[in-house]
Amino acid sequence: MRRTAIQCLRCRSTKLNVQSVFKRGYAVEATSNTTTTPASKRPTSAPKPIIDIRHIRQNPELYETTCLERNYKRQAGNASRIVELHEQWQNLTRSSRTNRERSNLLRKQMANPATSNNDEDLQAVKKMTREEIQEEARKLKNELAGISEQEEQILATIEELALEIPNLTTGPAELHQLSPPEDGDTDAATPIRDGPSHVQIGTDLGILDFASAATASGWGWYYLVGEAAQLEQALVQYALAVVTRHGWLQVSPPSIVYSHIGAACGFQPRDQNGEQQVYTIAQAQSDAERDVPELCLTGTSEISLAGMKAASTIQTDELPMKRVAVSRCYRAEAGARGADTKGLYRVHEFTKVEMFAWTAPDEDLATDVFEEMLDMQTEIIQSLGLPARILSMPATDLGASATRKVDMEAWFPSRMSKLGGWGEVTSASLCTDYQSRRLATRTRIEGGKMGFPYTANGTALAVPRVIAAILENGWDEETMTVTIPECLRPWMDGKEAIKGHIVRRNKKVDGV
Structure with missing residues (x-):
């Protein structure tokens, strides 16, 4: 019978060992006190959070005050950071739109060079050689790929920051x-x-x-x-x-539930030291390689x-x-x-x-x-x-x-x-x-x-x-x-x- 290590989500240290073999998806290998588990993963079937980020952007001071009142000091700056990131995302979106319009124009010229149009941009493209058009098209494609990647990273960061913000407060003490x-x-x-x-x-x-x-x-x-x-x-x-x-x-x-279910319910640390102590179940190396999501008690x-x-x-x-x-x-x-x-x-x-x-x-x-x-x-x-x-x-x-x-x-x-x-x-x-x-x-x-x-x-x-x-x-x-x-x-x-x-x-x- 294998020894199963149950670990604290906050400090990742092993809190207790129990002689137990879990069935498929739960089995874990013996671990020492210094063993760490991989970061919590959300499987493809996990619920996708739907946060009202617009409300956060429109009321950053309100959310900052809420965080400070609740002693979520680390998260107090999340709302203003979301506002900044949203502005960056908008700038990237505008750049992406401009590049796509230019790319479409080049594609149109390549497909039908004889097209007649009084558009100044198209007239300028008509003066370019085929090799020049192809070179610019490749450059625009690479730029669009880079912009798209940045947009995805920013949106992921915005969601991560929004998920950390606690609920708004109502009611007197x-x-x-x-x-x-x-x-x-x-x-x-x-x-x-x-x-x-x-x-x-x-x-x-x-x-x-x-x-x-x-x-x-x-x-x-x-x-x-x-x-x-x-x-x-x-x-x-x-x-x-x-x-x-x-x-x-x-x-x-x-x-036993997936750790991301507990986090979605609001069971998460206030800061890097953490107040929320949750027992997580250590994963076998084979489970980690298969991206089996983390489980907790x-x-x-x-x-x-x-x-x-x-x-x-x-x-x-x-x-x-x-x-x-x-x-x-x-x-x-x-x-x-x-x-x-x-x-x-x-x-x-x-x-x-x-x-x-x-x-x-x-x-x-x-x-x-x-x-x-x-x-x-x-x-x-x-x-x-x-x-x-x-x-x-x-x-x-x-x-x-x-x-x-x-x-x-x-x-x-x-x-x-x-x-x-x-x-x-x-x-x-x-x-x-x-x-x-x-x-x-x-x-x-x-x-x-x-x-x-x-x-x-x-x-x-x-x-x-x-x-x-x-x-x-x-x-x-x-x-x-x-x-x-x-x-x-x-x-x-x-x-x-x-x-x-x-x-x-x-x-x-x-x-x-």
Whole structure:
């Protein structure tokens, strides 16, 4: 059995090795930590991005401001550069037109020297010898070939620069608190109650095993044991029950996609150092030679769901098209280890229930679906009994695709002293036509013309962080148990509390 290397898209270093043989198109050779993969390729069947470059040219200052507000500093100059390149392309086009007109004139004279015409240029050509006409024709042909090549290079560069620019921003940053934590004040920035970490609680109860995961896989992995594993499935089933009850269709998506699909969805670094850490799958040399495009593990099923309609047309009567998926998600999550990455809060692999929708290209209709997502997120978090707040995120916290993003944060008692207690558990993003243009997903608009549907996505439930929040908020120090939210009990054999089996107390947890 061959060893497969999975690599980080940002730094190209090997992040983990798994004993696995993928089928044709997925198989890779063993690679060392210094092995690099070829640049991401888009196959001939991949969707051709259709970017509104005219809007960028007409509003370069707007796009520059958007990039700076979102901390996409490297891309801030892309719009003005596109304007410059477009002017160069226009000059080349004019030169090409002049040369073609002259070439056509020479061809006309060569074909019929006896043609009579009062055109001054043609009269001048008639005075040339046949050899002179042929020589100039060859020269013009070479010049046209060079100009055509320059035009193609400029257009390719313009498209590349346009693809890097993030979506425009809408909506103010706001904060709304759903329910105050126990012993806290609704208006207080931080409630007064502190508490033990879910790492200590889960380890003491014997339902979280970080030490074994550190040995088997390293930092950022974990074992859910017994009631924690059962709680994961309960959370998934409950979230699905809520979302499908609202009419969303369930999908079981792939966890591996072409890297260009992820990039089209907006999962790309902000700068050369990169913030987006994606596991890519190393290619065998034979695959690289055959130009097999790069593959990656999905960091969210948003990517694979969006890819369902790549290079296709959604009929108007099918919109809004709403989907929900359960998937395993993979993120390199490189960076320093600390209080904000402790335990289950930031991990490399996790289960998530994700909502994704295509809507008509209308802001009001898209907002309706977006608000529906927020309502379902609120229902789920409130029914779990978790103190939470809703934040409309500022531009600096938006990714490339979102024009608007709303996060929901739950209260984590163990994070109170150093991190203010709050931690993100869900998010929802409205992406307008950013993703559909890059994936060539079309629909018909008013008048029968082709347009691009808007997309929206939202986390119905990110399992590990919600487990962490349930453990910390439901912990009873006296009984040494964790209260199970009532809505989950049907999937927890009717149990009201997690009792686990006491393993140890007040000892450092290895591997965290």
